[in-house]
Amino acid sequence: MEILRVFNNNVVLAIDDGREVILTGRGLGFHARPGQEVDRAKIVRTFLPSDGRDPDHIAEHIADIPPEIIRLVTDAMARVGMARQSRESPTLVVALADHVSGVLRRASVGGTSIEYPLEAEVRSLYPEEYEKARSLVAELNAALKGALPSSEDVAFALHLVNAGFSTGDLSYTYRMTGVIQQMLAVIEQTYGIRMDQRSVNVARFITHLRYLFVRIHQGRQLEKGSEPIIQSIRQTYPDQMQCAYRLAAVVELRLGASLTEDEIGYLALHVARVVADATQSS
Template sequence: MKIIKVFNNNVALTKDLNSIEMVVMGKGLAFQKKVGDEIDEEKVQKMFVSPSENFAAKLSELLNEIPYEIMSLSKDIIELAEKELRTELNDSLYLSLSDHIHFAITRIKNDIPIKNALMWEVKKFYKAEYQVARLALGLIKERTGVELPEDEVASIALHIFNARQDHTGMEETVTMTNIVKDVTNIVKYHYGIDFNEESVNYSRFITHLRYFAYRMLRGEINDDQNDALYNQVKRQYGEAYKCTIKVADYLEKEYSMKMTKDELAYFMIHIHRVSIREKRMK
């Protein structure tokens, strides 16, 4: 594995025998190394394929500002997240998370706290990521001595959730979260109920809503118009139909998105399920 660019003493861009470019990280692995030198692979702590020249340039820029210790900390948090969530996360998280943690620590040291307006929504809708992010805050305190506020749990959870999607941007993730929040409130106030957030039906509803919002923002909504299913569900769940129309009106007004009959039918089913149990409990 030969070096084709040295970013700093701890990070380099390399090329393997198959001419695949990879970014490698490790304490001192590029110290006093130059282009063409071989990397001591025993020192490599993390390696990932460089997806583009843009990525390498962005990494180079960040490494001029972010200490290697923060990059290493991010690596450990990501490995913890992958273990807890039993999934692989997008390599771009190494950049975004390192940048975020470094900036958050700097703000706290300068007494400039920043509130996360979506903290309660993230806590409710992305529970698994939120729990991992809470562990991350403990690791950050242990390694840096800096105790970040709880708002940062939500921020880190959003970064983790974002990395679980297929190249979703953070702006898109925030928009998805707002859609989930707004639609949930429409259902809540239409029926005059409070949700049992531990129930299976609530979990199914939120999962459907999250992935609907994800597909909607990417223009991947199913174009099928299943009149038979739509008419049957509309007749059977009249109140859920009225609520679903409110949701459809909101989405069309705010996002210029017109729901298909298939989507309307599935929304009616999920809204009926999540509301009927709460009404019975009430």
């Protein structure tokens, strides 16, 4: 394993079997030079950038975070069943560790805790991530003597949701959350119904929207792949198609992205399901 770049005494970029890896460990980079062999005995954590981010950028970010915080986060993730995510998504580990470091830094100078917006929406729209976040915060607090306030459950949940976008910036996730709520409101207003966000069909719709936003973010919308299916949806659910066009208008207004006809057709199919579900329940 050969060193490619030294970021500080504790973080280096190395080449291992043809792959660039980020290595952390106390003193790992001390007096080290590019081209030298890595002292394997000093390696504490190995990050394999597999989520599309530049290894140098990730390593620079890691170098700014105290190594003990990175260790706390990765250990806590392992204890709550997220070891695979900690290995495969270094950007998530970095985002969480950076967040924890910021909370502790504010607390050390007498700063107040932050109240995050959209708490009700996050708990409702992302129940799985929210529960994982609660467990993760509890694990970290066990080591940090309760330094993280309960409001951090929401922030951690947003980071877990955000991991699907391969970015450390939460702004898109905040916007996505607001757009989902607005789209659900459009359906309720159009059909005069109240949807139970705990129902299976609504949960599936929300999951579909989340993957839709990932496709938008990556520029990979569904297009001209299932024309017979989309045509059948248009004929079977004409009213729901009109509602889907309204939902598409919300997406274009809020995210600046025009949806393809395929995407609109699948939105209509989900609208039909959630409306039928709400109507039967009322």
